[in-house]
Amino acid sequence: MRNPDQTSGLFWLLAGTGVALTSLQYGFGTFVSPGAGFITFFAGTLLCLLSLILLISTWRKQKAQSRLGDLWKGLEVWKAIYVLGLLVLYALVLQTLGFLVSTFLLLTLLFRVKAQYALTRVVLLSFLISVWAYLLFDVWLKVQLPKGILERIF
Amino acid sequence: MDIFNHLLFGLGVAFEPVNLLFCFIGVLIGTLVGVLPGLGPVAAISLLLPATFHAPPVASIIMLAGIYYGAMYGGSTTSILVNIPGEAASVVTCFDGYQMARQGRAGPALGIAAFGSFIAGTLGVIGLAFFAPPLASVALKFGPPEYFSLMVLGLTVLTFLAGSSMLKSLMMACAGVIIGNIGLDLVTAQPRFTFGLNILLDGVGLVPLVMGLFGISEVLLNVEEKISERDIFKTELKGLLPTLKDWKESLWPMIRGSVLGFFLGILPGGGAVISSFVSYGVEKKLSKRPEEFGKGAIAGVAGPEAANNSATAGAFIPLLTLGLPSNAVMAILLGALMIYGMPPGPKLIHSHPQLFWGTISSMYIGNLMLLVLNLPLIGLWVRILKIPYPILFPLICLFCLIGAYSLNNNTGEIGLMLFFGVLGYLMKKFKYDGAPLVLAMVLGPLMDQSLRQSLLMSGGSGWIFFSRPICLVIFAAVAVIFLLPLIPLFGRLRKTVSEADES
Numbered sequence: 186m187r188n189p190d191q192t193s194g195l196f197w198l199l200a201g202t203g204v205a206l207t208s209l210q211y212g213f214g215t216f217v218s219p220g221a222g223f224i225t226f227f228a229g230t231l232l233c234l235l236s237l238i239l240l241i242s243t244w245r246k247q248k249a250q251s252r253l254g255d256l257w258k259g260l261e262v263w264k265a266i267y268v269l270g271l272l273v274l275y276a277l278v279l280q281t282l283g284f285l286v287s288t289f290l291l292l293t294l295l296f297r298v299k300a301q302y303a304l305t306r307v308v309l310l311s312f313l314i315s316v317w318a319y320l321l322f323d324v325w326l327k328v329q330l331p332k333g334i335l336e337r338i339f
Numbered sequence: 340m341d342i343f344n345h346l347l348f349g350l351g352v353a354f355e356p357v358n359l360l361f362c363f364i365g366v367l368i369g370t371l372v373g374v375l376p377g378l379g380p381v382a383a384i385s386l387l388l389p390a391t392f393h394a395p396p397v398a399s400i401i402m403l404a405g406i407y408y409g410a411m412y413g414g415s416t417t418s419i420l421v422n423i424p425g426e427a428a429s430v431v432t433c434f435d436g437y438q439m440a441r442q443g444r445a446g447p448a449l450g451i452a453a454f455g456s457f458i459a460g461t462l463g464v465i466g467l468a469f470f471a472p473p474l475a476s477v478a479l480k481f482g483p484p485e486y487f488s489l490m491v492l493g494l495t496v497l498t499f500l501a502g503s504s505m506l507k508s509l510m511m512a513c514a515g516v517i518i519g520n521i522g523l524d525l526v527t528a529q530p531r532f533t534f535g536l537n538i539l540l541d542g543v544g545l546v547p548l549v550m551g552l553f554g555i556s557e558v559l560l561n562v563e564e565k566i567s568e569r570d571i572f573k574t575e576l577k578g579l580l581p582t583l584k585d586w587k588e589s590l591w592p593m594i595r596g597s598v599l600g601f602f603l604g605i606l607p608g609g610g611a612v613i614s615s616f617v618s619y620g621v622e623k624k625l626s627k628r629p630e631e632f633g634k635g636a637i638a639g640v641a642g643p644e645a646a647n648n649s650a651t652a653g654a655f656i657p658l659l660t661l662g663l664p665s666n667a668v669m670a671i672l673l674g675a676l677m678i679y680g681m682p683p684g685p686k687l688i689h690s691h692p693q694l695f696w697g698t699i700s701s702m703y704i705g706n707l708m709l710l711v712l713n714l715p716l717i718g719l720w721v722r723i724l725k726i727p728y729p730i731l732f733p734l735i736c737l738f739c740l741i742g743a744y745s746l747n748n749n750t751g752e753i754g755l756m757l758f759f760g761v762l763g764y765l766m767k768k769f770k771y772d773g774a775p776l777v778l779a780m781v782l783g784p785l786m787d788q789s790l791r792q793s794l795l796m797s798g799g800s801g802w803i804f805f806s807r808p809i810c811l812v813i814f815a816a817v818a819v820i821f822l823l824p825l826i827p828l829f830g831r832l833r834k835t836v837s838e839a840d841e842s
Contacts, residue, residue, distance in 0.1 A: 193769040197510055204517050204532070211524075211531055216799030221524035221531055224787040225517055232513040239506055256768045257563075265563040268736070269761065272555070275740060276753040291740075292733050298562055299729035310730075318737060326393050328745040 189253055190243040198236035204229030264298055271295065283333020284323070288315040342468055349696030353704050358398050362701045365402035366708050369409015373429075374417055374720045375731070380410035381667045382557060385549035386735070388675055389742040396679035397694050401701040403675060407668050408460060408651040408702065411611060412709045415452035415644055416720050419445060428611035428647035431619045435632065435639030442635050447581045451589050451637055452644045453713040454581065459597040459645035460706035463652025466601045468699050471688070475660040478685035483792035484803050486661075488813040490782045490789070493663050495817045496606060498775050508775045511766075515776040518543050519783020526791070538751040545674035547743050547752050548780060549667075551759025552766070552773045554739045558732050559764040585637050592622045592642035600646030604653025606665065611650040618646035652702060659683055659695060663782075667774040670781040 205226050214220025275291045282290075292311035296302060322328040352358060372383040383406050391399035414429030419436035432452065439448035481489075498508035521532045522542030533539040581589065596618040603614035622642040623632045632639050657663045662684035664670035676683045681691050688695045713720075743756040763773055797803035804810045 189769050193765075193771070197514070201513070207532065211529060212527075216794055216801070218799075219791045219794055221527045221529040224783075224790060225520050225531065228513045228516040228520075232510055232517070235506055235510045235513065239510070242506075259565075260563040261565065262563050265559040265764070268562050269559060269757065272736060272740070272753075272757055272760075276750045276757065279744070279750050279753070288737065288740075292737065295733035295736060296729065299732070300727065302729070314734070314737070318741065322390075322741055322745065326390055328389075328393070328741065329748055330741070330744070331748075 188243060188251060189256055190239060192253055194236045194239040194243060198233055198240065201229045201232030201236055205233060268295065268298060279333075280331050281333055283335050284330035285315050285319055285335055286333060288318060342472070345472075345692070345696050346468055346700055348692065349698075349700030350704075352397065352693045352697030353401070353701035357395060358401050358697065358701060359704070361394065361398035361402040362405050362705050363708055365405020366409035366412075366705045366712060368402075369406040369411075370413035370709065370712055370720065371723065372406065373410035373413020373415075374723055375726070379553070380407050381549065381671065382553040382735075383410065384668060384671050385546065385553055386738040386742055388546050388549075388671065389745045391675065392678065392745075396676075396681060397697050399679065400672065400675065400694060400698050401705075403672055404655070404698055404702060405705045407672075408648060408705065409709060411644075411648050411651055412453065412456050412713055413720065414647075415456070415640075416449060416713075416717070417724060419448045419452065419640075420721060421724065428615050428650075429644075430612070431615045431643040432640055434619070435634070435636050438633070438635035439637065439640065444635065447585050447637065448640050449717055450714065451581045451585060451641050453710055455589065455593045455596070455641040455645040456648040456713075457706050457710045458593050459600060459649040460652065460709070461703060462594075462597040463601050463604070463649035464699055464702045464706070466649070467652045467655055467702075468696075470605075471656050471660050471695075471699075474656060475685040475688050478661050481661075481685070481809070482807075483789040483796065484807055485809045485813070487786060487789040487793055488804055488810040488817075489661060489663055490786050492813050492817050492820075493657075493665065494775065494779055494782065495820050497666070497778055499820050499823065504770065507771045511771050511773070511776040512779040515779025515781075516783040516786065518548070518776070519780040520787055525784065525788060536751075538749065538755065542784070543755065543780070544746055544752065545671060545678075545777075545781065546746055547756035548759050549671055549777060550739045550742055551756040551761075552763035552777065553667075554735060555757060555760025556763025556767060556773075558735055559760065560767055561728060561732060581637070588637050589641035592618070592638040593645040595621060595625075596642035596645030597649040600649035601653040603646070604650030604665070605656050611647040611654070611666075614646040614650040615643035618642040655698075659687055659698075660685055662687075662785075664778060667777045670778045673781055 206229075208222030208226035208229055211222030211225070212220030213226055214223055271291060271294055275287055279287050289311050292314055293307055296307045296310060319330060323330045353362065368383060368387065369380065372380060384403050387403070387406070391402065394402075411428055415432045415436065418429040418432035419440050422433050422437040436448045436452065439445065494512045498505055498512055517532070519542075521539055523530055523540055530540060596614075599618050599621065600611070600614035603617060604611065619632075619639060619642060622638045623629050626632065626636070626638060628636070654665045654669055657665050658669045658673060662673065662682065664673045673683060681687065681694055739756060739760075740753055743752040744750065746752045766773060766776075793803055794801075804814060
């Protein structure tokens with residue numbers, strides 16, 4: 186794909202087609218008695234049509250538009266991917282490690298993504314925030330946060 | 340006189356200690372997110388929504404409303420001192436507010452912004468108390484076709500104003516309707532687009548969606564940016580109370596801004612943003628010295644600040660009387676009210692008067708609190724402005740993670756939030772606006788329901804939407820909105836508002 190609008194237009198065209206076809210499987214029904222897929226069929230079809238208009242309009246003026254790679258030019262993309270990876274990892278280990286341990290580890294790593302603070306400062310800050318968040322949400326607001334390994338140890 | 344009795348009843352509710360506390364927390368957080376660039380009221384309300392599930396519903400709505408109008412107050416501080424709008428509605432305040440700060444008049448600029456916001460907020464609340472009940476009475480006569488057409492109108496106006504491309508906004512509205520209809524069908528109980536995942540059977544939750552789209556995506560976009568220091572204008576903050584001359588120049592702009600803002604706020608789609616721009620334009624036109632605008636004219640701060648605050652009160656009218664959100668914040672509040680078991684609509688005033696009148700009255704008290712918070716504590720807000728982003732963003736992530744998890748004590752909700760975080764990140768990269776998606780997602784199931792009911796009523800004929808006078812008028816308005824971009828003036832206005840939103 187040559188430019189961002191063509192790429193995204195194609196994505197939404199495929200998504201809209203998929204939604205419209207799947208809606209037909211759920212049952213369009215009739216106009217008197219609409220089925221489960223009635224409104225999603227129309228939304229999917231309209232999405233297809235609008236995507237087609239976007240694709241056609243960008244096709245005509247593609248020379249004037251930026252390229253897909255320009256969207257990430259001069260940026261530290263790996264940092265965004267790294268942060269996202271950490272958040273996914275957090276979701277995966279939260280039940281096992283528990284809130285306090287996983288939050289402490291997550292914050293320690295996140296605080297060093299954008300700045301090189303001293304490790305002792307980062308560790309202390311992460312510890313204090315983890316405990317504060319636990320007290321606020323679990324103890325005061327009664328959100329049942331997972332205890333994880335700490336429950337087994339103590 | 341009924342209105343005053345109701346307001347007194349509302350004040351009684353708002354003065355209950357728990358509601359006062361939540362109102363204070365709301366306006367405090369609102370000012371904070373207004374001050375901090377990169378964290379707007381939508382993200383803040385999304386982050387705090389799960390925490391309110393453990394609190395009384397009235398207090399929760401009072402707090403969430405406080406965040407919304409508090410952010411409008413706080414947004415002016417960054418506009419004036421840093422030339423960076425804390426949120427979109429404060430873009431206009433940069434024009435003259437920052438120039439005033441450069442001329443050593445940051446104090447009066449901040450002062451008039453706070454007083455203007457207070458006066459407008461107060462007038463807006465009074466307007467809300469007067470206009471909402473009659474509209475709710477009319478809305479009682481609305482049937483499913485009227486509701487369906489109103490929702491179409493709401494989405495159309497929002498797509499007209501939101502984002503840089505109306506085509507892309509419409510695409511996002513379609514995507515929102517589809518996402519809103521994920522889960523069990525209300526009539527047949529058939530699962531739709533659940534892909535065998537139990538977590539999707541109840542539908543996509545509003546909280547993981549908005550946290551992902553507005554919280555996580557913003558973090559991902561900011562961490563890949565190279566850090567730049569915020570240049571806070573070094574000026575002594577003295578003389579916060581405007582002089583008599585300042586008052587003379589600002590009073591009418593404030594009043595005009597309040598009235599304009601209130602009525603523009605009622606209209607679906609970006610009320611606070613558009614009203615601040617319109618107010619600025621009006622004041623420049625009416626001014627005897629229009630050449631001073633953009634160079635530090637105090638009327639250019641007073642009018643727009645008043646307009647964006649009274650617009651927040653106006654935005655509550657369609658939500659509380661018709662159950663129709665006019666922007667993304669109101670869409671989240673609609674979702675919140677539904678979760679609390681208080682679906683908004685014309686019956687809300689009678690079925691939950693404590694919520695309706697309590698919220699309205701609390702806004703008045705909240706405006707007073709904001710005045711106290713903003714003027715004497717301005718030094719504190721300036722210091723908060725200096726919190727470095729490397730410290731701030733892990734905290735935003737943490738709030739998002741806890742918020743998503745606490746919905747059902749399920750890590751699957753975190754996964755859903757991260758999915759929408761990536762989607763939101765890509766949407767911003769590819770210049771798709773999130774507001775129409777959220778609004779359509781909230782309205783999706785309601786649209787499905789009212790469309791089906793309308794077709795059942797009419798025996799399958801779509802003519803029902805054109806044979807009823809109210810529907811006809813609404814659909815005519817929809818047609819006009821689609822034609823508006825062809826008129827140069829409206830095309831320019833739309834472009835300006837979109838640019839403000841993007842900035």
